[in-house]
Amino acid sequence: MERPELPLPQLHAFVVLAEELHFGHAAARLGIAQPPLSQQIRRLEDKVGHALFSRGPGRVTLTPVGRELLPAARRALGDLADGLAAARAVGSGSTGRLRIGFAASLALTVLPGLLRDFRQRFPGVRLDIQEMTTAPQLTALHDRTIDIGLLREPSDTDSELAFKTVLTEPFVAVLPSAHPLAGQRTVRLGDLSDSPFVLLPRDVGPGLYDQILGLCAEAGFVPRIAQDAVEWQTVCALVETGLGVSLAPASIRRIRLQGVAFRRISPGTARTRVAVAWRSNDQNPLVAHLLGAVGQGAPASL
Incomplete structure (x- = not known):
């Protein structure tokens, strides 16, 4: 049996009259x-098919049918009010869910402060944080499984995505403590030409990988890659075992391993950049809020 539709203005009028029991007052x-x-x-x-009120001279009372309908009418109006409030909150960006991908090394730099500040400003927003390397983040943005990416050395040629630099930092040499160059404060990059390298594979971060190989090429050599690892902490751990050396963003120095030395490199003008990425046509107000949080002032430097 098909249910009759009960227009909300009529339910509102019914509830008010049921509370006032007087047509003039209602x-x-x-x-x-x-x-x-x-x-x-x-x-x-x-x-409804039945009278909801008994009408008498100067007096209105609810019929049994009206008394039965009244709680449901109040619930319907309450649900509508709650739904409108929730919709307004989502539309204003004060609540909802924001999915963020981040490169693991950014947990050592921009991520903690950014999330702390955002949560203080928007405590009603649920943050879903996923650790992902650069290439998977770009795929996830296209697939709409994340809303924001925090990544290293993205390509700015993707017409569907927008990017903003939030941090730049120099490179450091990552050496086993027993390496002959570990006793120097600054290492000439060309002096690492005979050492095997431990690097992130190109498919997880092509921009950063190409930048590191470009630095080595400028120093006159092609690095001999002995081992790869998808996380910088693993790279450092493999360096500690003596499998090779590496070049890494300077923030990696915050990974404390007793058997690893981090040294400035010469020339030291090259910098790697961290960017926030988002879909250029995204209308989600939460994305705009986060971009506002990371867009205060000029990009930071380490």
């Missing part, structure tokens, strides 16, 4: 004249 509360109120109630009674 009409005044609704801001309408009595005849339109009577018409609203009559239309609702026609839909």
Whole structure:
């Protein structure tokens, strides 16, 4: 059996009249004249198929049918009010869910402060944080499985995505403590030409990988890659075992391993950049809020 639709304005009029039990008072509360109120109630009674009020001289009372309908009508109006409030909150960006991908090394730099500040400003927003390397983040942005990416050396040629630099930092040499060059404060990059290298594979971060190989090429050699690892902490651990040396962003120095030495390199002008990425046509207000949080002032430097 098909359910009759009960228009919300008629339910509102019904609830107000049920509370006032007086047409004049209910009409005044609704801001309408009595005849339109009577018409609203009559239309609702026609839909229900039964009288909702008993009308007498100067007196209105609920019928048993009206008493049965009243709790459901209040729930329907309450649910609508709650839904409208929730929709307004989502539309304003004060609540909802924001999915963020981040490169693991950024947990050592921009990520903690950014998330702390965002949570203080928008405590009603649920943050879903996923650790991902650069290439998977770009795929996830296209697939709409994340909303924001924090990554290293992205390509700016992707027309569907937008990027903003939030941090730049120099490179450091990552050496086993027993390496002959570990005793120097600054290492000439060319002096590492005979050492095997431990690097992130190109498919997880092509921009950074190409930049490191470019630095080595400028120093006159092609690095002999003995081992790769998808996380910088693993790279450092493999360096500690003596498998090779590496070049890494300077923030990696915050990974404390007793058997690893981090040294400035010469020339030391090259810098790697960290960027925030998002879909250029994204209308999610939460994305705009986060971009506002990372967009205060010029990009930071380490």
